[in-house]
Amino acid sequence: MDTFGRKFVAVYFRAGIGFLSAIFLLFGKLFLSIESFAIGTVLFGALWPIKSGVTKYYISECSPDKIRGLFTQGLVSITGLLYICAGFLLLPHFLGNDERWHFTLYIAIGIIGIFIFGAYFIPESPKFLWFQGKKFEAIKAVKAFHGKNVDIESITNGYDLERSIIHTKSNHINLRQIWEDNGLRSSLILTFVTMLVNLVGPLQIYFVYSITLKIKYGFTTSQAVTFELFLNLACLPLVLF
Structure with a gap:
């Protein structure tokens, strides 16, 4: 990020990882390869720190002071809206089934192309x-x-x-310089604790096992996904405001 630039990592590197992830997942489907599917899943997971860290960093540096918080929070809100839209597509009656789930990868590749084209005109x-x-x-x-x-x-x-x-x-600045500075050290510890709570807390457990738990307690797959979708819609005002 400090060597190649915020835009390179937030746009081109992120898009490249996303494209490779979609390709490996697609190969896993077409050739029934668990190895290819596993690699695609790992690459998809690698996108999270870039999206949640570098992309926000890039947007916050580019935004004017008066609306920096609005722009940064806007990224979170837009992401939430996209998750809800994806929820409709992933219902079992549409693409959320064994026969058609790989079509979401074609959609993802198309979105990546649009993302790169649009970001090309945005400065560093x-x-x-x-x-x-x-x-x-x-x-x-x-x-x-x-x-x-x-x-x-x-x-x-x-x-x-x-x-x-x-x-x-x-x-x-390197990690040693951060640790030697009282203010930066406190900020680092606070950030680490916040991220740790987020990763091991109940919200993360719910995020990973939400559908599985619903199915375990009697929901069908269709009912579990539909319930999750309407729950996200109910929480939409919290995402936006």
Whole structure:
């Protein structure tokens, strides 16, 4: 991310991993290969930290200060809406069955193509460009994201201030430097604890075993998926607001 850029990782690298994941899953279906399916599943799991970390990082760096929170939360809301839309497609009467589930992979590949095409016209993070010494490109990116009438000097001064706080000549700070700084160390510990609770907490267990538990307690597969879909629809206002 600090070497190749936020956009490269959030867009091109993420799209490449997603494409490979879809291809391996598709091969697993067409050739009845459990090995190919397993590789595709692992690659699909690798997309999560990129989506939840680097993509949000990229959006937050590009967004104006006044609406940064709105843009970042908007990513979460849009993701929730897409999950609900996918829920309709994955009902057993449509694509959620043994005969037609692989068609979702074709849809995913098409979405990846649209994603790359649309993101091609979006500039790189202005902060990353500024830290790389590409000041002319950084100013162009700032104007693209913040508007032509933005105070360029105040934004670039903020970049320089952040760079001075890091106290390093490189574009990033290593783990040892973070641990030696009291403020950064506290932030790191807080982030780690938050992620740990999220990974081992009841919500993660529900996310993984929700459908399985419903089937175990008497639901059919169709009933379990339909119930999950309507439950997501009921929680939609919480996702949006």
